[in-house]
Amino acid sequence: MTNPVSYSLVDDIGVISINNPPVNALSHAVRSGLLEAIEAAGRDDSRAIVIQCEGRTFIAGADITEFGKQPLDPWLPQVVDAIEACPKPVVAALHGTALGGGFEVALGSHYRIALESARVGLPEVKLGLLPGAGGTQRTPRLAGARTALDLMTSGTPVPASTALETGLIDRIVAGDLPAAAIDYARELADRASGCRRTSELASPDEDAQLFADYRAELSKKARGQLAPQKIVDCVEAACRLPFAEGSAVEREAFAECMASPQSAGLRHMFFAERAAARVDGLPRNTALRDIRRVGVIGAGTMGSGIAMNFANAGLEVSLLEVDDEALKRGLKTIEKNYAGGVKRGKMSEAQAAETRARISGTTDYASLAGAELIVEAVFENLELKKDIFAKLDEIAKPGAILATNTSYQDVNEIAAVTGRPEDVIGLHFFSPAHIMKLLEVVRADKTADDVLATCMKLSKAIRKIPVVSGVCYGFIGNRMLKGYGREANLCLIEGGTPETIDAAMQGWGMAMGPMRVFDLAGLDVGYKARQGLPEAERGDPRAFAIPDALVEMGRLGQKSGAGLYSYDPETRDYRFDDESKALIEAQAGKLGIERRDIAADEIVDRLIYALINEGMHIVEEGIAQRPSDIDVVYVYGYGFPAWRGGPMFYADAVGLATVYERICEFRERFGSDNWEPAPLLERLAKENRSLADWADSRD
Numbered sequence: 272m273t274n275p276v277s278y279s280l281v282d283d284i285g286v287i288s289i290n291n292p293p294v295n296a297l298s299h300a301v302r303s304g305l306l307e308a309i310e311a312a313g314r315d316d317s318r319a320i321v322i323q324c325e326g327r328t329f330i331a332g333a334d335i336t337e338f339g340k341q342p343l344d345p346w347l348p349q350v351v352d353a354i355e356a357c358p359k360p361v362v363a364a365l366h367g368t369a370l371g372g373g374f375e376v377a378l379g380s381h382y383r384i385a386l387e388s389a390r391v392g393l394p395e396v397k398l399g400l401l402p403g404a405g406g407t408q409r410t411p412r413l414a415g416a417r418t419a420l421d422l423m424t425s426g427t428p429v430p431a432s433t434a435l436e437t438g439l440i441d442r443i444v445a446g447d448l449p450a451a452a453i454d455y456a457r458e459l460a461d462r463a464s465g466c467r468r469t470s471e472l473a474s475p476d477e478d479a480q481l482f483a484d485y486r487a488e489l490s491k492k493a494r495g496q497l498a499p500q501k502i503v504d505c506v507e508a509a510c511r512l513p514f515a516e517g518s519a520v521e522r523e524a525f526a527e528c529m530a531s532p533q534s535a536g537l538r539h540m541f542f543a544e545r546a547a548a549r550v551d552g553l554p555r556n557t558a559l560r561d562i563r564r565v566g567v568i569g570a571g572t573m574g575s576g577i578a579m580n581f582a583n584a585g586l587e588v589s590l591l592e593v594d595d596e597a598l599k600r601g602l603k604t605i606e607k608n609y610a611g612g613v614k615r616g617k618m619s620e621a622q623a624a625e626t627r628a629r630i631s632g633t634t635d636y637a638s639l640a641g642a643e644l645i646v647e648a649v650f651e652n653l654e655l656k657k658d659i660f661a662k663l664d665e666i667a668k669p670g671a672i673l674a675t676n677t678s679y680q681d682v683n684e685i686a687a688v689t690g691r692p693e694d695v696i697g698l699h700f701f702s703p704a705h706i707m708k709l710l711e712v713v714r715a716d717k718t719a720d721d722v723l724a725t726c727m728k729l730s731k732a733i734r735k736i737p738v739v740s741g742v743c744y745g746f747i748g749n750r751m752l753k754g755y756g757r758e759a760n761l762c763l764i765e766g767g768t769p770e771t772i773d774a775a776m777q778g779w780g781m782a783m784g785p786m787r788v789f790d791l792a793g794l795d796v797g798y799k800a801r802q803g804l805p806e807a808e809r810g811d812p813r814a815f816a817i818p819d820a821l822v823e824m825g826r827l828g829q830k831s832g833a834g835l836y837s838y839d840p841e842t843r844d845y846r847f848d849d850e851s852k853a854l855i856e857a858q859a860g861k862l863g864i865e866r867r868d869i870a871a872d873e874i875v876d877r878l879i880y881a882l883i884n885e886g887m888h889i890v891e892e893g894i895a896q897r898p899s900d901i902d903v904v905y906v907y908g909y910g911f912p913a914w915r916g917g918p919m920f921y922a923d924a925v926g927l928a929t930v931y932e933r934i935c936e937f938r939e940r941f942g943s944d945n946w947e948p949a950p951l952l953e954r955l956a957k958e959n960r961s962l963a964d965w966a967d968s969r970d
């Protein structure tokens with residue numbers, strides 16, 4: 272293996288160069304090479320040293336693939352300390368994204384110069400970790416406790432200009448960074464500036480209130496998470512203790528976070544998200560179709576949000592509605608959303624106007640004839656969707672991709688009404704479509720490879736996280752939600768209240784409890800869907816007695832001011848009122864159910880194990896390509912806590928045998944109509960294997 276770190280003298284300046292594609296992560300070989308090079312440079316005739324990287328970025332952090340394995344010497348804090356101890360000025364030259372351990376290498380260097388396009392950050396918290404190579408101690412010494420806390424607890428990188436303002440870097444350049452870094456190093460040597468060691472700077476003086484405020488805020492914003500709280504401990508230690516003692520606090524906190532199931536879950540999500548972008552059986556060199564103009568059919572909440580995604584990515588969009596009135600409403604929603612973006616500082620007024628101008632409205636199908644992609648986003652009615660696709664077949668140009676945003680319907684059936692089923696695909700956005708990151712890309716039986724590859728690529732351009740799903744009712748996400756919703760409603764009628772059920776699920780980590788989700792989505796949606804089904808297909812009547820009765824008395828959810836909860840029209844504050852309570856009790860009485868107290872852990876197990884069980888069917892049927900794709904769907908589309916790693920990772924963490932036994936217990940108690948362990952779960956549990964092991968054995 273070639274050494275990823277090289278060293279050369281450029282006249283009087285020593286240049287250490289790292290070349291470890293794709294992101295110059297600090298693998299064992301890089302750490303060893305860097306340590307060797309800095310020691311050699313410290314001893315030779317050079318007057319100052321530059322550390323730089325080849326390729327697209329400065330070091331983007333520790334090598335995450337090494338986490339969880341036996342640590343190998345030298346480990347990063349040792350390397351960073353050696354850089355700082357170097358007797359000659361060391362300049363770090365930053366381009367791309369200097370992140371995590373990479374930025375800590377820069378902080379250990381005596382000076383930092385960056386390309387104006389560079390970004391720097393300490394994103395460890397997103398992996399359930401904290402900066403573990405002196406970052407928690409050096410950042411507050413350079414930029415103050417508040418900046419350090421913001422940088423580390425958000426994990427969001429900042430542009431070079433912000434880093435310069437806050438003192439995290441010293442100089443910004445445009446153009447030739449390697450040459451500018453060498454000039455800077457020479458200038459420092461000429462000026463005899465010496466080695467400015469961050470560890471020797473005075474600690475900032477902060478009072479205890481700042482840390483108390485951050486702890487309180489983080490206990491709400493990052494509920495249940497370990498790393499953000501530990502970061503506050505470390506920064507407080509940086510303000511109170513000498514560098515060596517603060518570093519010891521950091522070391523201990525880092526080790527605790529690294530060993531936590533939360534970090535294991537978040538690290539799993541990092542790789543799961545990237546794996547989801549890979550499509551099994553799709554040749555890497557599949558030629559892509561060129562997409563410049565997009566048509567969107569339906570200017571409701573969904574269609575408007577979808578249109579914005581494409582406009583934001585620089586594409587021209589025609590938004591189609593049946594009449595002027597509906598079109599006007601849709602365009603108004605778009606205006607409002609952009610105005611909101613400006614207000615929240617997401618974009619300037621000029622950017623919003625320029626982006627908004629890419630969306631034009633139409634009521635004439637003929638205006639979609641020039642589009643290379645057309646996305647249908649009308650309401651869930653199969654016949655209507657089929658009519659639209661038949662029309663599209665007539666007007667769309669050859670090679671145009673025809674996509675449906677359906678949440679449930681059979682994409683094969685929709686494709687079959689066209690003479691070009693190979694051009695048809697599902698693109699299932701999540702509401703609000705301009706904000707939610709998830710995109711289910713539904714591969715129908717005849718979808719062409721280049722259509723799928725183009726949509727996967729395009730989803731990156733519109734900043735979505737795509738997950739491929741096969742065709743089935745509800746695809747991955749909504750199909751799994753059925754059992755989750757059923758159990759939530761059964762817990763309600765058996766003795767829970769909206770408050771106890773939501774508290775159990777939110778306490779466990781769900782972003783929003785199921786009762787609030789039902790109210791937000793509208794109880795009438797499920798009601799209408801059930802009315803359209805023969806009675807035998809509606810499912811367990813005990814599971815929908817309460818929502819149906821609420822709808823029939825006009826309580827449709829948040830939009831009508833009341834559903835399971837009632838809502839303050841101004842503040843949207845919600846409370847469980849007497850009317851809802853009486854209705855729940857009356858429905859239970861009507862069905863002869865004797866209500867009982869249901870413990871939080873029973874609620875959690877019933878809802879989460881229902882998800883897992885359906886997920887097992889979905890992976891075994893090949894609807895999801897891999898178990899981790901389901902985790903991505905749930906974390907990015909359904910508010911599942913990322914630090915639990917998604918439902919399938921969680922199942923492995925609990926142990927499949929435990930999950931299986933609990934589901935068998937539920938079968939005993941509640942009957943096999945709702946509880947029958949999925950065959951894959953049963954098999955793996957009996958073989959004492961994990962789902963990850965099963966997935967690996969197929970690769």
Ligand code: 3H9
Nearest residue numbers: 296331332333334335336347370371372394402403404545
């Ligand atoms: C840390 O530093 C701890 C220290 O404080 C203390 C230690 C003691 N390691 O995202 P992309 C791979 S914690 C290994 O698609 P982009 C990635 O899996 C770390 N591999 O590209 C992918 O592989 P594949 C703190 C990594 O341009 C490929 O590179 N740092 C790492 O959209 C391309 O990645 C972070 O958390 C890594 N660190 O985004 C930064 N990073 O092609 C994590 C990437 O096989 N990384 N890979 O799927 C990122 O945020 C983004 O990757 C980055 C590039 C912005 C750099």
